[in-house]
Amino acid sequence: MRIFVSxxxxxxxxxxxxxARAIATARWPDQLHFGVVDQSxxxxxxxxxxxxxxxxxxxxxxxxxxxxxxxxxxxxAMSLYDGEEWFFQIDSHMDFDAGWDERLMGQALRxxxxxxxxxxxxxxxxxxxxxxxxxxxPATGKVLAHVVKPGAGFxxxxxxxxxxxxPLESDEPVPGYHLGAGCVFAxxxxxxxxxxxxxxxxxxxxxxxxxxxxxHGWDIFxxxxxxxxxxxxxxxxxxxxxxxxxxxSLDARRPQNWWALEQRSRGRLAALVAGDALGVYAxxxxxxxxxxxxxxxxxxxxxxxxxxxxRPIGAAAAG
Numbered sequence: 001m002r003i004f005v006s007x008x009x010x011x012x013x014x015x016x017x018x019x020a021r022a023i024a025t026a027r028w029p030d031q032l033h034f035g036v037v038d039q040s041x042x043x044x045x046x047x048x049x050x051x052x053x054x055x056x057x058x059x060x061x062x063x064x065x066x067x068x069x070x071x072x073x074x075x076x077a078m079s080l081y082d083g084e085e086w087f088f089q090i091d092s093h094m095d096f097d098a099g100w101d102e103r104l105m106g107q108a109l110r111x112x113x114x115x116x117x118x119x120x121x122x123x124x125x126x127x128x129x130x131x132x133x134x135x136x137x138p139a140t141g142k143v144l145a146h147v148v149k150p151g152a153g154f155x156x157x158x159x160x161x162x163x164x165x166x167p168l169e170s171d172e173p174v175p176g177y178h179l180g181a182g183c184v185f186a187x188x189x190x191x192x193x194x195x196x197x198x199x200x201x202x203x204x205x206x207x208x209x210x211x212x213x214x215x216h217g218w219d220i221f222x223x224x225x226x227x228x229x230x231x232x233x234x235x236x237x238x239x240x241x242x243x244x245x246x247x248x249s250l251d252a253r254r255p256q257n258w259w260a261l262e263q264r265s266r267g268r269l270a271a272l273v274a275g276d277a278l279g280v281y282a283x284x285x286x287x288x289x290x291x292x293x294x295x296x297x298x299x300x301x302x303x304x305x306x307x308x309x310x311r312p313i314g315a316a317a318a319g
Contacts, residue, residue, distance in 0.1 A: 001028070001031060001085050001086065001105055002031045002032075002033060002084040002085050002086065002188075003031060003032055003033070003084055003085070003086040003087075003088050003101055003105075004033045004035060004080075004081045004082065004084035004086065004087050004088065004188065004191065005022065005032055005033065005034045005035065005088045005089075005090060006035050006074065006077040006078055006080070006081070006087065006088065006089040006090070007019075007034060007035065007036045007037070007077060007089075007090055007091070007092050008037045008039075008070055008073035008074045008076070008077050008092070009036065009037065009038050009039060009040070009073075009092035010039045010040075010064065010067060010070070010073070010092075010243065010244070010245055011039065011040050011041070011044075011064055011242070011243040012040075012092040012093055012242060013239070013240065013242070014092070014093050014231065014239065015036070015038065015040075015047070015092045015093075016045060016047055016051075017093075017134075018090075018091075018092055018093060018094045018095075019034060019036075019047055019051075019052060020051075021094070021095050021096050021134070022034075022055075022090075022094070022096055022100075023052060023055050025096040025097065025098045025099070025100055026055075026096075026099075026100065026101045027098075027099045027100075027101050027102040028101060028102070029054055029055050030054040030055065031101070032055040032056065032101070033055065033056040033057075033058065033082060033084055034047075034052060034055060034056065034057050034058065034059075035058045035077045035078070035079075035080030035081065036057065036058070036059050036060070036077065037060050037062065037073045037074075037076045037077045038059065038060065038061045038062070039061075039062045039063075039064045039067040039073060040061065040064060041063065041064060042063070046059070046061060047059065058080040058082070060076060060077075060080070064243075064245075064250060065250050065253060065254065067245055068198075068201075068256075068261060069200075069201040069202055069245055069258070069261050069265075070181075070201070070202050070205070070245070071196060071197060071198055071199075071200035071201060071202065071205050071265075072198045072201075074089065074181070074196045075195070075196035075197070075198035076198075077089075077196075078191055078195065078196045081188070081191040081192075083188065084188045085187070085188050086104075086105060086108075086185070086186070086187060086188050087184070087185070087186050087187070087188050087190045087191050088104070088184070088185045088186075089181065089182070089183070089184040090182060090183055090184075090228065091182035091183075091230060093230065093231040093233075093242065094124070094182075094183075094228055094229060094230055094231070095127045095134045095136075095228070095229040095231070096227060096228050096229070097225075097227035097228070097229075099227070100227035100228060103225075103227045104120060104185045104227065107120060107173065107221075107223045108120055108185065108186070108187070111173060111219075111221055112187070115218075115219055116216070116217040116218055116219075116286070117186065117187060117189065117190065117193070117213075117216075117217070117218035117219070118186065118187070118218065118219050118220075118221060119179060119184055119185065119186045119190065119213060119218060119219070119220050119221070120173075120184075120185040120186070120221055120222075120223050120226075121176065121179035121180050121183055121184050121185070121220060121221075121222070122143075122144040122145070122146065122165055122176075122179075122180050122183060122222045122223075122226050123144060123146070123164070123165040123180040123182075123183070123230070124144070124180070124182075124183050124226055124228050124229050124230040125137065125138040125139055125140070125144065125226065125229050125230070126138070126139075126229065126230060126231070126232050127229035127230070127231060128231070128236055128237050128238045128239075129231075129237065129238030129239050130238055134229075135238075136229060137236075138229075139165075139167050140167035140168070140169070141224075141225055142167065142168060142169050142170055142171065142224045142225070143167070143168040143169075143170045143173075143174050143222050143223065143224050143312075144165040144166070144167060144168070144222060144226060145165065145166055145168045145174050145176060145222045145312030145313070146163050146164070146165055146166075146176055146177070146178035146179065146180070146222065146312070147163065147164060147165075147166050147178075147309065147310050147311055147312055148161055148162070148163055148298070148305055148309045148310050149161075149162040149163060149164050149310075150310060152305070153305050154303040154304075154305065157266070158204075158266035158267075158269065158270060159204075159207070159266075159269055159270055159273055159300055159303070160203045160204045160207065160266055160269060161207060161298070161305070163178050163206070165180070166311070166312055168222075168312045170224060171224050172224065173221040173222065173223045173224070174221065174222045174223075174312060174313060175219065175220065175221060175222075175313045176220040176221060176222045176312075176313065177210060177214070177220065177292070177295060177296030177297075177298065177309075177313070178206060178207070178210050178220070178296075179206055179209060179210050179213075179220050180206065181205050181206050181209065182230060183226070183228055183230070184209075186218075193216065194209065194212060194213065194216070195280050195281070197268070197278075197281040199264065199265070199268045199281075200265045200268055200269070201258070201261040201262050201264065201265035202245075202262065202265065203262060203265060203266065204265050204266055204268065204269035205265070207269060208268070208269050208272050208281075211272065211273060211283060211289065211292060211300075212272075212281070212282075212283060212284065214287055214291075214292050214295070215283040215284040215285070215286060215287050215288065215289065215291075215292065216283075216284030216286055216287075217284065217286030217287060222312075245258060246258035246259075273289060273300040273301075275289075289301060296309055297309030
C-alpha cells in the first residue's frame, strides 16, 4: 500500500527535518514515495535519494525567483505521482506521530465503503521547536473541524472566504465541507481525478478543491487524532521566520508580482463557482453547488453564508 507524498517547498529550512521525520515515524517507510518541488536558491541543502532510503525520492529544484506560488508548485509536485495506492499532500514544515501512515490508511479504508472517494484533511495541530526539538502544541486530541471564520462573509469583488479549524470533542470522523491544502490524504486516484489547478495562487485554493470534490461525489472527513502536526510561521514557533513567496525581496524582481497572481486566483474561483467550462479543473455533475449550499451553509449563487457554516457539522450532537 504505497503512499505518494507530495511536497511543495519554498525556501524552507526544515524541509529536511520534515522528510526525515516522515520516514522515521512511518510504519512502512519503504512504501513512501516523496515528490518534492524545492524552490530554493542554488547552494541551499538538498535532499538526496540516499538520505531518504528506504523511501523513494522524485525531486525537482527551481530557482525561487521564478516560482509562481503554492498551487503552481503543488501542480508540478502532483505530476510526479507514479501510480501509488495513496496520495498525501503536505507542507514542507510538518511532524508526525509514530505509525502515521498506518493510521491514515486505516481511517480512510473504514470510510471508503459505499463512497466514491474520501479525503482526510484538516488544518493540523501545531508543533514548535524547543531547544531544537519538536514539541507538540495540540488544541485537541480529538477532531479539528473546519468552519468559516467568525464574522467572515462574501466580499462584493470575489467569493474567497476565510476558514479556521475548531476543536470538536468527537471520537468519530466528522464530515467536512472544507479542507486544508497542507494536509490532504486520499486514495491514489485523487491525483488522476483532481489534477491540481496551477491557475490558483493561494487564497481560494481550498474552496475550489472542496467544491470540485463535493460535486464529483467525493466526501471530506476530519478525523480524531490526526497524526500530523504543522509548524506555523509565527513568533512562537521556535524557528527562524520562514520566507514567503510574496515577500518583497524577490517579488519586486518578478515580471508578474504576487498580487497579480492573487487577483487571477480570485477570478479563477469566481469562474469555477459560476460553472464555467474549465476542463479537468471544472465542477463535477454528481452533486450541484445547490447541494453543497444545503450541506455546508455556503451558498455561492446567492453569496450568502448561513449561521451553521460557522460551526462544524455534528457540533451539536458531539457537544
